[in-house]
Amino acid sequence: MIYQRDIATKCKFLLGQWKENLNLTNYEITKFEDTLNQLDFQINKLEKKELQISVHGRVGVGKSSLLNALIEKQIFPTDIINGNTKTSKSYKWDERFQGLNKVELIDSPGIDEINNSNKEKINFNSVLDTDLILYVIDSDITRVDMNSIEDLLRHNKPILIVLNRCDQWNRRETKLILSSVHRKLSFCKQKVKIALVSSSPRKAKIKPDGTIRSVKTIPKVDILKNELKDIIDQSGDFFLCINTLRIADRLYNLLKENRLLKKKKEAQNLIGRYATLKASGVALNPFLMIDLITGLAFDSSLIIQLSKLYGLEVGGPTARQLVKRLSFQNSLLGGVQIGIQITLNILKQIMIFAAPLTGGLSLAPTAPIAIAQAALAIHATKLIGRLAAYKFLMGTSRNDGRPRLMLNYLLKNNSDFRIMIGDFKFLTSSTEKNKNYLLP
Numbered sequence: 001m002i003y004q005r006d007i008a009t010k011c012k013f014l015l016g017q018w019k020e021n022l023n024l025t026n027y028e029i030t031k032f033e034d035t036l037n038q039l040d041f042q043i044n045k046l047e048k049k050e051l052q053i054s055v056h057g058r059v060g061v062g063k064s065s066l067l068n069a070l071i072e073k074q075i076f077p078t079d080i081i082n083g084n085t086k087t088s089k090s091y092k093w094d095e096r097f098q099g100l101n102k103v104e105l106i107d108s109p110g111i112d113e114i115n116n117s118n119k120e121k122i123n124f125n126s127v128l129d130t131d132l133i134l135y136v137i138d139s140d141i142t143r144v145d146m147n148s149i150e151d152l153l154r155h156n157k158p159i160l161i162v163l164n165r166c167d168q169w170n171r172r173e174t175k176l177i178l179s180s181v182h183r184k185l186s187f188c189k190q191k192v193k194i195a196l197v198s199s200s201p202r203k204a205k206i207k208p209d210g211t212i213r214s215v216k217t218i219p220k221v222d223i224l225k226n227e228l229k230d231i232i233d234q235s236g237d238f239f240l241c242i243n244t245l246r247i248a249d250r251l252y253n254l255l256k257e258n259r260l261l262k263k264k265k266e267a268q269n270l271i272g273r274y275a276t277l278k279a280s281g282v283a284l285n286p287f288l289m290i291d292l293i294t295g296l297a298f299d300s301s302l303i304i305q306l307s308k309l310y311g312l313e314v315g316g317p318t319a320r321q322l323v324k325r326l327s328f329q330n331s332l333l334g335g336v337q338i339g340i341q342i343t344l345n346i347l348k349q350i351m352i353f354a355a356p357l358t359g360g361l362s363l364a365p366t367a368p369i370a371i372a373q374a375a376l377a378i379h380a381t382k383l384i385g386r387l388a389a390y391k392f393l394m395g396t397s398r399n400d401g402r403p404r405l406m407l408n409y410l411l412k413n414n415s416d417f418r419i420m421i422g423d424f425k426f427l428t429s430s431t432e433k434n435k436n437y438l439l440p
């Protein structure tokens with residue numbers, strides 16, 4: 001169990017180890033420069049304990065007003081004269097937080113439902129880089145909101161939903177909006193907490209001449225502000241870790257995919273060579289146990305060689321473990337293969353032992369048996385090579401400090417957050433691209 005205080009130190013240490021073992025080539029350093037820079041920037045934030053919180057949501061829902069209300073200053077432009085937010089802007093929150101040196105609030109342009117441009121993507125990516133997101137809505141959730149929230153969750157972003165403009169709804173209307181939002185977000189594991197605020201409330205005022213004007217009144221964001229401060233105090237470094245691991249995980253996936261694709265041909269040749277060697281060993285060897293032991297040794301050694309080829313270090317014990325796991329998961333590699341090999345071997349041995357009695361005639365059918373055994377060995381080796389490559393892509397062992405494993409561990413052991421945190425495997429699986437083309 002990692003204690004809250006240790007999280008950042010432990011995460012930094014494991015990531016440092018992991019990064020060192022990546023053995024990046026110059027080509028990879030150039031190709032993945034952006035993600036590497038992003039990771040360094042985030043690791044730097046983790047070291048300096050600087051948290052970034054951003055707002056996200058549709059145009060005009062009150063994102064800038066919310067930030068102004070939280071800091072009690074008019075820093076971010078909101079009104080009609082200043083126009084809506086066009087570029088991101090940040091401001092250091094003037095409050096002290098436990099275990100953090102700085103908390104930055106970042107305003108960003110709204111999601112433009114009409115002009116869905118490239119700018120939108122850039123905006124989304126910069127929001128993704130921040131550690132905690134206040135997702136602002138000003139009425140029921142729309143399709144655009146849903147897509148955006150799902151995207152954020154898919155990226156394991158911690159988000160807090162904030163319903164703004166509550167001054168415009170009466171109690172019954174607010175209740176209706178809330179129940180609809182909850183219904184739409186019911187795919188989340190835990191009931192989503194929605195903060196109710198009025199960042200820049202207005203009130204109708206009758207002027208002496210009888211005309212009605214709407215005037216600004218005092219913002220109501222105190223409950224959210226206290227809650228947010230609480231969350232940052234308790235989990236600030238946790239958010240920093242999640243974001244760092246998320247970026248590290250993305251880099252690792254890009255790297256693995258690139259290595260698998262670049263080395264596909266070499267991997268195929270390597271598997272081919274092993275398959276031939278194993279086939280001749282298994283087919284010629286008349287003693288069953290030696291066949292099976294050689295098979296296991298061959299497969300483990302193939303996995304070690306494959307991991308070296310991909311630049312992903314896998315030691316002997318991990319390789320043997322992987323062979324066993326693969327054999328257990330895949331019937332053709334495990335029991336069935338052994339069963340068929342045993343049957344074929346018994347047949348072969350009976351024929352070999354019967355050779356003197358039959359004047360050598362019984363040796364003739366051992367050839368097709370040996371061929372069948374060889375074919376099975378070749379097939380099994382190719383399968384194990386392919387499955388091993390797939391495991392490399394998806395992650396193999398539990399204790400090598402890989403970002404995804406650390407991320408899952410942290411998310412699993414911190415499920416009691418009052419915010420929505422990704423762990424929505426169905427979202428990932430439904431959009432997971434088919435990666436078969438990368439496999440040897």
Ligand SMILES: Nc1nc2c(ncn2[C@@H]2O[C@H](COP(=O)(O)OP(=O)(O)OP(=O)(O)O)[C@@H](O)[C@H]2O)c(=O)[nH]1
Nearest residue numbers: 059060061062063064065084085110165198199200
């Ligand atoms: N009645 C009412 N009006 C609000 C509230 N919050 C914001 N507004 C008004 O809504 C308008 C838009 O507010 P902004 O804060 O600029 O909205 P935004 O989401 O930052 O807009 P973009 O940057 O364009 O995406 C302004 O005129 C605000 O005064 C609120 O709680 N109640």
Ligand SMILES: [Mg+2]
Nearest residue numbers: 063064084085
């Ligand atoms: Mg704005």
